[in-house]
Amino acid sequence: MKRRLTFIFVFLVGMLSAWLPARAQDSSDASLSKLEEKASKTVDVSLDQSMLQFADRFLNEKDADQAKARRIIAKLRGVYVHNFEFEKDGSYSADDLAALRLPLKGPEWSRIVNVKSKHNDENVEVYFRKVDGKFQGLVVIATQPTQLTYVHIDGEIDPDELMQLGGQFGIPRVDVDHSDKDKDKEKDKEKDKDKKGEDE
Amino acid sequence: MSRRALDLLLVVALAIPCFAGDREFNSVVSTVETQYGVHKMHVPLLGFATFCLKMAGTPGTSDMKIAVFQHMPRPRGSSDLEFEQRVTSSLGPEWQRFVRVRTQENNGFTIIYTNAGEKDIKMMIVTLQPDDATVVQVKLKSSDLKRWIDDPEGMADQDAHEN
Numbered sequence: 498m499k500r501r502l503t504f505i506f507v508f509l510v511g512m513l514s515a516w517l518p519a520r521a522q523d524s525s526d527a528s529l530s531k532l533e534e535k536a537s538k539t540v541d542v543s544l545d546q547s548m549l550q551f552a553d554r555f556l557n558e559k560d561a562d563q564a565k566a567r568r569i570i571a572k573l574r575g576v577y578v579h580n581f582e583f584e585k586d587g588s589y590s591a592d593d594l595a596a597l598r599l600p601l602k603g604p605e606w607s608r609i610v611n612v613k614s615k616h617n618d619e620n621v622e623v624y625f626r627k628v629d630g631k632f633q634g635l636v637v638i639a640t641q642p643t644q645l646t647y648v649h650i651d652g653e654i655d656p657d658e659l660m661q662l663g664g665q666f667g668i669p670r671v672d673v674d675h676s677d678k679d680k681d682k683e684k685d686k687e688k689d690k691d692k693k694g695e696d697e
Numbered sequence: 698m699s700r701r702a703l704d705l706l707l708v709v710a711l712a713i714p715c716f717a718g719d720r721e722f723n724s725v726v727s728t729v730e731t732q733y734g735v736h737k738m739h740v741p742l743l744g745f746a747t748f749c750l751k752m753a754g755t756p757g758t759s760d761m762k763i764a765v766f767q768h769m770p771r772p773r774g775s776s777d778l779e780f781e782q783r784v785t786s787s788l789g790p791e792w793q794r795f796v797r798v799r800t801q802e803n804n805g806f807t808i809i810y811t812n813a814g815e816k817d818i819k820m821m822i823v824t825l826q827p828d829d830a831t832v833v834q835v836k837l838k839s840s841d842l843k844r845w846i847d848d849p850e851g852m853a854d855q856d857a858h859e860n
Binding site for chain 2: 537
């Protein structure tokens with residue numbers, strides 16, 4: 498009897514753990530549908546495992562970049578990209594974004610990157626899903642006043658390898674612009690020189 | 698008698714993939730017809746053209762089917778998502794939605810489904826415009842596709858020389 502109860506408990510826990518990510522997906526699907534109603538143009542690209550395996554055949558093992566992409570793809574279950582374009586600023590609200598982030602508030606998810614650019618009002622958030630110490634999924638939410646991109650990569654991911662997928666399969670490339678930092682450094686150097694000159 | 702029955706069985710077995718391909722294409726065409734109350738246009742010599750395309754051995758493409766619909770009443774805000782669900786269920790689980798593009802400005806809606814096999818990939822492209830629609834099914838050989846992607850200029854030169 499006790500053994501049967503243990504089995505039922507393990508079974509229920511297993512079912513629940515399988516159900517929770519599915520629920521998260523459902524709620525993000527609903528949020529994405531809401532955004533679609535407001536968008537002037539919507540582009541969805543879905544690459545499930547069979548398509549990824551098919552795409553894998555086109556990557557050349559002799560090419561270093563493509564060989565890396567092959568290794569990443571082999572561990573993925575799917576890549577889903579949703580891009581929304583809006584006619585004017587403010588077409589989507591903060592509540593729409595909050596609804597999109599809601600499934601990512603779960604204990605398995607953590608936001609590791611949040612880049613805000615004042616220059617072009619761009620905001621990029623990267624969330625990772627970690628299960629048993631392994632990265633098992635990733636969500637990127639990139640927003641601009643008239644554009645929103647939501648990328649969901651499902652499967653085992655090495656964050657270092659992942660950056661190499663940027664620019665492929667519709668995944669936006671996240672380029673970190675160091676030019677401002679470089680300019681600041683140059684300014685600091687000039688200030689130091691001026692100070693030294695004044696002292697002399 | 699048993700030999701004849703075996704021959705017949707063999708012919709039927711060989712024909713099943715052709716019918717399966719036709720069935721999927723026809724089911725999508727039928728879904729468009731039912732949803733929007735239209736009939737596909739008769740395009741003169743379309744069958745002959747696709748036959749020639751098949752015989753000419755267009756690189757990468759081994760099969761192509763086209764259906765065109767015109768004067769199709771499709772008001773703005775019509776239930777495209779309901780249509781998509783019907784197409785998805787008519788195709789079956791082996792077909793995956795690959796790309797979907799929806800534009801409000803010109804009331805356009807395009808869905809591309811794929812069915813990736815070992816040696817080839819089948820694509821079903823459904824395009825809805827405010828007044829017309831097109832359904833295209835193509836079968837692409839993965840080996841030829843790979844060669845085209847790896848060396849597009851070389852393949853184009855080779856194709857030009859062959860023709």
